[in-house]
Amino acid sequence: MGLEDIEQLLKDAKFRHLSEATLTSYSDGQLDKVGLALADAHLSLCLICKRRLTFLKEEAEALESYVMTEEDHASIDQLIKSEPVNRLPDYISNELHRLNSYLRDLLNAWIVPFSEKATRGGNDGDEIWRYESKDGMLTAWAVLEKNASLTVHFSSPDLAWEGARILFRLGPFSKEIALQRKDSGVAAKIEIPRRERARNMADISIKVLDLSASRKDL
Numbered sequence: 001m002g003l004e005d006i007e008q009l010l011k012d013a014k015f016r017h018l019s020e021a022t023l024t025s026y027s028d029g030q031l032d033k034v035g036l037a038l039a040d041a042h043l044s045l046c047l048i049c050k051r052r053l054t055f056l057k058e059e060a061e062a063l064e065s066y067v068m069t070e071e072d073h074a075s076i077d078q079l080i081k082s083e084p085v086n087r088l089p090d091y092i093s094n095e096l097h098r099l100n101s102y103l104r105d106l107l108n109a110w111i112v113p114f115s116e117k118a119t120r121g122g123n124d125g126d127e128i129w130r131y132e133s134k135d136g137m138l139t140a141w142a143v144l145e146k147n148a149s150l151t152v153h154f155s156s157p158d159l160a161w162e163g164a165r166i167l168f169r170l171g172p173f174s175k176e177i178a179l180q181r182k183d184s185g186v187a188a189k190i191e192i193p194r195r196e197r198a199r200n201m202a203d204i205s206i207k208v209l210d211l212s213a214s215r216k217d218l
Helices: 004-015 020-027 033-043 047-065 070-079 090-114
Strands: 081-082 125-132 140-145 151-158 167-168 173-178 180-183 185-192 204-210
Touching: 020 033, 020 125, 033 047, 047 090, 070 090, 070 173, 090 125, 090 204, 151 167, 167 185, 173 185
Parallel strands: 081 204
Antiparallel strands: 125 140, 140 151, 151 185, 167 173, 167 204, 180 185
């Protein structure tokens, strides 16, 4: 990259808002020299991105110092509901319990950041939230799409959860989804139209309806 190219990048960067991913990397000190220079060039002129950067830093500090209370744990437990499993075969009962435990941890990871007074935002096309269980068995992420809708994605390598029906609710929006086989695992996607997006992003619930017992591999 020549000197003229660098100068042009710096000039362009001054007039283009920084993505949330760039601001997060900037705050965490993870940008390379070129990325840091471009970000500094923009931040020196843009009050909006300066305020967004300040908010990200304050949010990170709040999350680090946040301690889950007994009430928080109780609220999360109430959000996870399933049909009685005593009538189901043992293997389905076990898988429902396993899925519930992962979803409980997922809800915790969602509620804590979105419980802050200032809800974390982002530009269209940004991933605004991500969760991955410690063992990698469940991954979920939320994306603010270009059309301003919000998509929430679920993915797992555990084929035992294929066919699991889940009722997802976020504010006034609710939809039943099923984990379907995709590649070597299972996945599901929810799209929440802009007009139905929740103002209170912490107002979420997930209800496990059932786990299909008709699969030949069970």
